[in-house]
Amino acid sequence: VGGGSCLDMAKCAGLLISHGGKLQDYYGEFKVPGPTLPLIAVPTTAGTGSEVTPVAVISDPERTLKVGISSPHLIATVALCDPDLTASCPPSLTAIAGADALTHAIEAFTAAGRGADADLAQRHVFVGKSALTDHFALLAIRLLGRSLEAAYRD
Numbered sequence: 001v002g003g004g005s006c007l008d009m010a011k012c013a014g015l016l017i018s019h020g021g022k023l024q025d026y027y028g029e030f031k032v033p034g035p036t037l038p039l040i041a042v043p044t045t046a047g048t049g050s051e052v053t054p055v056a057v058i059s060d061p062e063r064t065l066k067v068g069i070s071s072p073h074l075i076a077t078v079a080l081c082d083p084d085l086t087a088s089c090p091p092s093l094t095a096i097a098g099a100d101a102l103t104h105a106i107e108a109f110t111a112a113g114r115g116a117d118a119d120l121a122q123r124h125v126f127v128g129k130s131a132l133t134d135h136f137a138l139l140a141i142r143l144l145g146r147s148l149e150a151a152y153r154d
Contacts, residue, residue, distance in 0.1 A: 003097065004048025007041050008056040011074045014039055015056075023058060023069065029125050032071035041076035044085045047097030049104065051079035054125050070125035091152050098148040105140035108133055 012023055014037035019026075026032055041051035050056075056069045086094070114120070114128030121127050129137075 001042045001044060003043065003045035003093075004050040004057075004100070007043060007048075007050040007076070008058060010039055010041070011036070011050075011056040011076075012058060012069070015069070015074065024060070026069045026071075027060075027067050029070040030123075032069065032073040035073050038077040040078045040080065042080045042082075042085070045089060045093060045097040046083070046086050047100030047104075049101070051076055051081065072125070095148070095152045098144060098151060102141065102144045102148070105137045105144065109137035109141065 015026060015032060016023065018036040019033055043051045048057075052075070054070055054072050054075050056074055057066050058069070059065075060067045086097075089097070108129060111126075111129040111133075114130050
């Protein structure tokens with residue numbers, strides 16, 4: 001239960017309980033050796049989409065940067081998404097989460113195109129954009145553009 005950072009922490013906890021080691025052992029793509037504990041993700045902000053992604057982003061204090069662990073095994077078993085859970089967020093958190101969502105939508109639209117290689121998904125967690133992802137990215141940008149200020153105010 002919580003925002004993207006809390007959900008990513010839950011993914012990491014399930015990973016370490018299931019497979020041991022240190023988080024650094026799993027930085028990058030496809031380094032999670034198998035399924036992790038089932039996760040029920042309940043987002044209380046609307047920014048990262050962590051409840052439905054195969055990625056956990058964490059801060060690495062030794063490197064002083066954020067790093068990702070990417071694996072299909074990190075996708076939550078269930079995502080319980082109730083927009084009413086975001087209503088109690090203070091306006092500043094709503095603005096930050098909205099800006100995060102907008103950044104993700106822009107990132108999705110400006111990503112490199114998906115290659116024609118049939119094995120691409122076996123080598124990379126994220127495989128590039130397509131006409132379908134462009135449609136949803138532009139829709140998200142449009143919806144956020146017209147709604148973010150109103151969400152911040154109320």
